[in-house]
Amino acid sequence: MAVMSKQDPSPALVETVQEIMRLYRSLPPRPSIEEVEAAKCVLQTVENEEKLKLEEISKEQAAEDVPEELFSVLQQVRKTMVLFQSHEQKKEALYLVEADKMFETFDGLIQRASLLVSGDTQDEKVITFGEQVRKFERESLISDDSLVKRKEDGGELNKDDAKGIGRSSSTKASFFSGEDSSEKLNLMKTAALIENTARSGAIVLDLRGKLMDQMEWLPLSIGKLKDVSELDLSENRIMALPPSIGGLQALTKLDVHSNQLINLPDSVGELVNLIELDLHANWLKSLPASFGNLTNLVNLDLSSNGFTHLPETIGNLASLKRLNVETNDLEELPYTIGNCSSLLELRLDFNQIKALPEAIGKLECLEILTAHYNRLKGLPTTMGNLSNLKELDVSFNEIESIPENLCFAVSIKKLNVGKNFADLRALPRSIGNLEMLEELDISDDQIRNLPDSFGLLSKLRVFRADETPLEVPPREVIKLGAQAVVQFMADLVAKRDTKSPPAKKKKKGFWFRICSIFWHFRTANARTM
Structure with missing residues (x-):
């Protein structure tokens, strides 16, 4: 290494130092550490994406009526487009990575100049150069x-x-x-x-x-x-x-x-x-097997996708409180759904579900169950165990009957069994057990008579029966509102009781019915023996 003279620097030397300073200061801002790291990551991401897309294109098969050579041209066009898009995405990242390398080169040159000058002369201008270089380096880095x-x-x-x-x-x-x-x-x-x-x-x-x-x-x-x-x-x-x-x-x-x-x-x-x-x-359309590891999950929304089934591991989600799978292509629920013991809301609307699993009765915390617009033909009898159920919507299905057991779910406040059209012809006889019921929709069903226990629904505030051919109560009463219907049914049962035959005949009729039941029971047993 040449050693500079300790004599006063020549004008040419000072001019050289000033030129180095001027060029160094004219550089654009140096990319930060974060920018360089981000650029390297972008390059890796784009390369991975490019590789996957090219592999997908290579796996494509030509349609029967498309010549192989023409399809090959299409593949090449698609691959070229992928490469072009990758090139565009890499531009900024490549610039930053290359710029960082150039700055490293400048760093080396400036360090050489600084050592040559500040270490071998006491000239004020040269010392200023060394100090300014070091200050510039400090400010350009975060x-x-x-x-x-x-x-x-x-x-x-x-x-x-x-x-x-x-x-x-x-x-x-x-x-x-x-x-x-x-x-x-x-x-x-x-x-x-x-x-x-x-x-x-x-x-x-x-x-x-x-x-x-x-x-x-x-x-x-x-x-x-x-x-x-x-x-x-x-x-x-x-x-x-x-x-x-x-x-x-x-x-x-x-x-x-x-x-x-x-x-x-x-x-x-x-x-x-x-x-x-x-x-x-x-x-x-599916979830990975590892999905069952998300045991702390509380709210899960899978609606508006293309699911045809849910994995059995869904039952591992013991903390789950809200599950929304509306608007998919589900035909059934896994039996393990019964293990989601914390579930409060289950929304199944707009699917192709034909039956609910019996395990649904294990969801004792369930408060809301909606299965609007499916293909249900019935409800499991275990639903009577849903003691906290407050809202049930099974409208727009093919339900033929509602199990009597459902009336054990006495917390129900809102029940919609409408739009089952020609399939649903009767409500459960014990519907009066649903003492908390506030809203009931039986629109577009084929129900003609309400059960006697309907008169016990003292909290009913909304009753919809549009396009349902009800005969009891008559349409005039229905127009008066829910409580008018409730009162009509209560009065009807009371009047019927006052017109009952004498107690003696009533007793005879009672024993006659009991004997008839036993007679049918014995006949059935004889046939099976």
Whole structure:
């Protein structure tokens, strides 16, 4: 190494030093550590996505009437489009990674210049150069200390990529995307946000409707969000969650509704602290076997998907209180549903269910059961065990009869058995046991007479019987309201009792009926012997 003279520096030397300073200062801001990490993650994510898409295209089969060569051209076009899209997604990430490498080169050159100058001369201008270089290096990098300080001060952590996404909370920083900007995030900015969130210890990340439509995959780095307890990814176009999602061990609430999810990774079963999971309005048809590990789950929404069945492991969810599987293609429920002993609400509307399992009677905490618009032909007798049931809706089915046992579920306040059309012809005789009943709908059924015990429904406030050919009570009474119907039935039974025959004949008739029962019983036994 050449040693500089300790004499006064020449004008040419000073000019050289100043030129180095000028060039160094003209550089754009150096990418932060978070940006570089995010860029590397984006490259890995895009490459994985590209590989999977190319494999899917290669597996496609041509239709019978499409020439093989023409179909091959179509495949090549699709593959080229995938490569083009990947190239576009990589642009910003590649720039940041390459820029970081160039800055490393500049660092080495500046360090050499600093050593050559500041170590061998006392010239004031040269010393100033060394000090300014070191100051510039300190300001261009974000240290861990500055991150901690900003977090404690409640300030924002990322001035460019987050664009107002940062927000402090009483304990830790939380990120809410797009709070001050309607701009949607691309893959690079999403990855940068994830890096910032992970470093800050944020507990909430809200990306609802904030991802660009082209973003079908999340960065693999999402697994770094170790401290996040609430994650909202809803109303985007995500097609798959990365396996790294299982790393979010602190997660208690995950909302992914209104996306394009086709399946869930097995690693979702590692989210053992999850309490709320919203997956409605996706393209899911099945759940992974590991789903049964989510034993702390309280609220689960699987509605508006393509499920044809639920896994047996659903019975492992002993903490589950609300299960919504509306608008799917379910034909049955697993028997293990009876093990969901904490269940309060079960919503089964708009499916193809033909029968409810007997195990449904084990759900003693159940308060709401809706099975509107299915293919039910009856109800299990075990439903009489549902002592806390308050609302039951089995309208728009093919129910032919309602079991008498249902009337043991005396807490029912709202009962809808309407729209069973030609199938349902009678209410259970002991319906009067439902003393808490406030609303009853039997519209569009074929019921002609209400049972005598109907007069005991003293709390009934709403009674709907539109298009039902009731004869008792007459239509004029029904128009007067629910309590008018109740009173009519009570009076009818009372009048009938006053017109009963003398006690002696009544007694004879009683014994005659008893003998008839025994006679039929003996006849039946004789036939079976």
